[in-house]
Amino acid sequence: xxxxxxxxxxxxxxxAAGVLAEIAELAASGYRRYSWGGVEMxxxxxxxxxSGTVYICSIRPAECEHHYGPAFDLSEKxxxxxxxxxTAASVExxxxxxxxxxxxxxxxxxxxxxxxxxxxxxxxxxxxxxxxAMVVRRSKRDPISVGIFVRDLNxxxxxxxxxxxxTSDILRQHEPPSAL
Numbered sequence: 001x002x003x004x005x006x007x008x009x010x011x012x013x014x015x016a017a018g019v020l021a022e023i024a025e026l027a028a029s030g031y032r033r034y035s036w037g038g039v040e041m042x043x044x045x046x047x048x049x050x051s052g053t054v055y056i057c058s059i060r061p062a063e064c065e066h067h068y069g070p071a072f073d074l075s076e077k078x079x080x081x082x083x084x085x086x087t088a089a090s091v092e093x094x095x096x097x098x099x100x101x102x103x104x105x106x107x108x109x110x111x112x113x114x115x116x117x118x119x120x121x122x123x124x125x126x127x128x129x130x131x132x133a134m135v136v137r138r139s140k141r142d143p144i145s146v147g148i149f150v151r152d153l154n155x156x157x158x159x160x161x162x163x164x165x166x167t168s169d170i171l172r173q174h175e176p177p178s179a180l
Contacts, residue, residue: 004148013132013148015056019045020146026061027106027138039064040072042105044085046098049130054101054150056132058094060085062103072105073117082125102132112137112147114157122149122157129153 043061067075133149
């Protein structure tokens with residue numbers, strides 16, 4: 001389990017290392033898609049919000065036609081599909097007991113902040129307190145860096161996140177030992 005501690009009224013976020021490893025692989029696959037650096041990927045974070053702590057337990061990747069270029073900037077068609085992903089998950093057996101707690105996206109920008117488009121997306125699909133946005137920066141040589149943005153109890157989003165750098169070794173160390 002990887003844990004982010006918020007500041008002030010911001011909630012604490014716990015994310016299963018396997019989920020982060022899956023997001024890292026999706027980010028890397030988008031990056032490798034084209035020789036010039038590929039495309040950004042994103043999707044929905046599923047979990048639980050209990051007593052001021054958000055638990056991220058699973059993800060579902062979202063489709064993005066990249067109508068506006070390589071960024072994870074969803075077109076209206078993509079937004080309709082994203083909304084369907086949010087609602088259809090309620091009947092998916094593997095997600096029983098989990099709800100959408102936020103979203104993730106990969107980026108190759110230096111800045112690990114939320115772009116204007118990302119802030120608008122966050123507001124549109126995840127306006128409630130305790131909702132999470134996860135930005136994963138990928139590169140060819142460096143470990144992934146993750147920024148977590150959480151709506152506080154008043155629904156306000158801190159626009160800067162303490163960055164956490166994660167290597168595949170760190171993700172493996174946080175996984176429970178496999179059953180023999």
